[in-house]
Amino acid sequence: MYQEPIFLTPVFQERIWGGDKLKTLFGYSIPNDLTGEAWVISAHKNGPSMINNGSLQGQSLAQAWSEHPSLFGKETTEGDFPLLVKILDANDNLSVQVHPNDAYAQQVEGEPYGKTECWYVLDCEPDSEIIFGHRAETQEDFKRRVDAGQWDDLLMSVPVKKGDFYYVPSGTIHAIGKGIVILEIQQSSDITYRVYDYDRKDAEGNTRELHIQSAIEVTTYPHSSNAPEIEEQIVGDLVSTRLVKEQYFTVYDWKLNGRTVTPLQADYLLVSVVNGTGQIIVDGRSFPLKKGDNFMLPATVSSYEIAGDLEMMVAHE
Incomplete structure (x- = not known):
C-alpha cells in the first residue's frame, strides 16, 4: 500500500500577461519573465504534472490516475482526472472571459469538462481589481453592449486584497486584474472564451482571437454573485x-x-x-x-x- 504523499513538479505556461512573480514569490525556476501560470497539480493533456518522489517518480499524475485507481479511493477510474490547481501571475490584465458548463463543453467542444473555478488571492498590488460579473439583464442586452463596445457600462469591477476568495461558476464573466497573484482550483478544463482583450497585440503584432458568439451562448443572465458559505x-x-x-x-x-x-x-x-x-x-x-x-x-x-x-x-x- 502506498504510504507517502505524492509530490508534483509544476508545469509552466507562457502568457502575454505573465511576469516573474512565480520565481520571486515561490522560488520556481521559470522559463522566462512572461510566465503566467504554474499548473501545480495537473493531469490535463496540455500540462500534466510529474511525480517527483517515491516508487511512482517519473510518472505523470494522469498516468497514476489511470493505472493506480486505489490512490484516489476508487476501484477503477474512468475518464479524466477531474481537478486542476494553478498559480497565476497577472503582470497585466487577463482578457475578459467566460467558461462553459459540462454540457456545452461536451456537446460543442468534445471535451469532458466545463470550467467552474475558484480563486484565492495570494498577493496583490494596492488598488488591484478583478472583473466579476456583468450588468446585462438578458442575452440580447449583453450582445448589444458588446457590439457597441460599452465595456465600462457592461463589466463589473471589484477591488481585491490579499486573502480574498471568489467562487467563479461556469457562465461567469470574469478577468483577473494586473498585479494579482492567485491560486486557482478548477475543473480540469482548458476551455476559455475571450470576450474582450483590450485591443492589445502579441509580439508579432497580432490581436488574440475572440470568441464572442460562444461567450454569449454560455454566459449566465443576469449575473449572480451568491458567495458560498464560509x-x-x-x-x-x-x-x-x-x-x-x-x-x-x-x-x-x-x-x-x-x-x-x-x-x-x-x-x-x-x-x-x-x-x-x-x-x-x-x-x-x-x-x-x-x-x-x-x-x-x-x-x-x-x-x-x-x-x-x-x-x-x-x-x-
Whole structure:
C-alpha cells in the first residue's frame, strides 16, 4: 500500500500577461519573465504534472490516475482526472472571459469538462481589481453592449486584497486584474472564451482571437454573485476555513502553527503550501514542506500528522 504523499513538479505556461512573480514569490525556476501560470497539480493533456518522489517518480499524475485507481479511493477510474490547481501571475490584465458548463463543453467542444473555478488571492498590488460579473439583464442586452463596445457600462469591477476568495461558476464573466497573484482550483478544463482583450497585440503584432458568439451562448443572465458559505473550525493548533463546498470541489484554507493529526480525510487531498515551512509525517516518515510545494495525499494514507508554521490550500472532489 502506498504510504507517502505524492509530490508534483509544476508545469509552466507562457502568457502575454505573465511576469516573474512565480520565481520571486515561490522560488520556481521559470522559463522566462512572461510566465503566467504554474499548473501545480495537473493531469490535463496540455500540462500534466510529474511525480517527483517515491516508487511512482517519473510518472505523470494522469498516468497514476489511470493505472493506480486505489490512490484516489476508487476501484477503477474512468475518464479524466477531474481537478486542476494553478498559480497565476497577472503582470497585466487577463482578457475578459467566460467558461462553459459540462454540457456545452461536451456537446460543442468534445471535451469532458466545463470550467467552474475558484480563486484565492495570494498577493496583490494596492488598488488591484478583478472583473466579476456583468450588468446585462438578458442575452440580447449583453450582445448589444458588446457590439457597441460599452465595456465600462457592461463589466463589473471589484477591488481585491490579499486573502480574498471568489467562487467563479461556469457562465461567469470574469478577468483577473494586473498585479494579482492567485491560486486557482478548477475543473480540469482548458476551455476559455475571450470576450474582450483590450485591443492589445502579441509580439508579432497580432490581436488574440475572440470568441464572442460562444461567450454569449454560455454566459449566465443576469449575473449572480451568491458567495458560498464560509465555515471556520479550530482544532488544536489548526485553523481550518472551508471556503467553498460545491458540486465539483470542496476547498479549505488551513493555517497551522504547531501540530495537527489527520484533520481531514477524503478519497484524496490536493495540497498547495502557500506560506511557511514544516513537515508532514506519514507512517513514521517525515517529509519536509515549504512554500511552493504541491502534493497529493492519496486514499491509501489513513492517518498523517502535519507540523510547522504553514498555510495550505487543500481541495478534494
